[in-house]
Amino acid sequence: MFWHCVPMGFFDRNRAALAERGIDATRLPPGQYFTDRFPVLHVGDVPSYDLTAWDLQVGGLVRQPLRLSFDELRALPATEVLTDIHCVTKWSKFDTTWRGVRVRDLLDLAGRDPAATHVVGHAEFGYSANLPLEDVLGDKALVAYEYEGAPLEAEHGFPARLVVPHLYFWKSVKWLRGLELTNGDQPGFWERNGYHNYGDPFREQRYWGD
Ligand SMILES: Nc1nc2c(c(=O)[nH]1)N[C@H]1C(S)=C(S)[C@@H](COP(=O)(O)O)O[C@H]1N2
Numbered sequence: 001m002f003w004h005c006v007p008m009g010f011f012d013r014n015r016a017a018l019a020e021r022g023i024d025a026t027r028l029p030p031g032q033y034f035t036d037r038f039p040v041l042h043v044g045d046v047p048s049y050d051l052t053a054w055d056l057q058v059g060g061l062v063r064q065p066l067r068l069s070f071d072e073l074r075a076l077p078a079t080e081v082l083t084d085i086h087c088v089t090k091w092s093k094f095d096t097t098w099r100g101v102r103v104r105d106l107l108d109l110a111g112r113d114p115a116a117t118h119v120v121g122h123a124e125f126g127y128s129a130n131l132p133l134e135d136v137l138g139d140k141a142l143v144a145y146e147y148e149g150a151p152l153e154a155e156h157g158f159p160a161r162l163v164v165p166h167l168y169f170w171k172s173v174k175w176l177r178g179l180e181l182t183n184g185d186q187p188g189f190w191e192r193n194g195y196h197n198y199g200d201p202f203r204e205q206r207y208w209g210d
Pocket residue numbers: 038039040041042043044087088123124127155156157169170171172173174175
């Protein structure tokens with residue numbers, strides 16, 4: 001069969017459509033397709049919060065554990081991040097905008113113990129995700145409370161979520177309630193249930209053994 005007779009599948013057509021939009025195709029990791037939609041993905045229910053009762057704890061291997069109210073979180077210096085996001089279920093979305101507080105700044109405020117090697121993001125209902133410490137110290141790792149200039153929608157993590165855009169989006173814990181610094185790695189919810197421990201989209205680290 002000649003190459004031009006091979007029918008193009010959905011993924012090939014989707015990737016080819018990037019050029020028409022003037023988007024550099026190398027921004028789309030292997031095995032992904034881009035979408036303009038914003039799919040909602042999670043296990044379990046969407047929590048609803050009374051913001052006066054919500055708090056965010058920063059604890060584990062820190063000098064001074066923090067418990068921040070939503071107002072206290074919002075009073076900290078904020079950053080806006082423009083980034084692509086990649087879900088392990090194969091959708092990617094380009095140029096999303098998030099506003100929030102850098103994880104690095106929160107950890108510095110609590111005082112990192114030099115023995116800390118990893119961080120676990122804890123959500124409502126027991127969902128969690130683990131990350132090497134160095135992966136949340138960069139400029140783009142946020143505790144985000146706005147998406148595209150508006151407060152997060154309930155199903156996307158209101159009032160605050162992690163955004164760690166260089167890893168598959170399951171690491172970006174919605175409905176974040178705690179950041180825990182640990183010595184050694186403690187696999188989170190999906191990492192114990194078949195997903196890759198690190199999750200680099202450009203190396204297609206989707207599942208155990210990838
Ligand atoms: N608390 C919590 N956070 C979560 C999840 C979850 O099940 N619970 N799912 C993760 C997964 S698999 C993805 S792809 C993203 C999806 O975020 P979105 O629904 O805002 O697109 O949230 C991540 N954060």
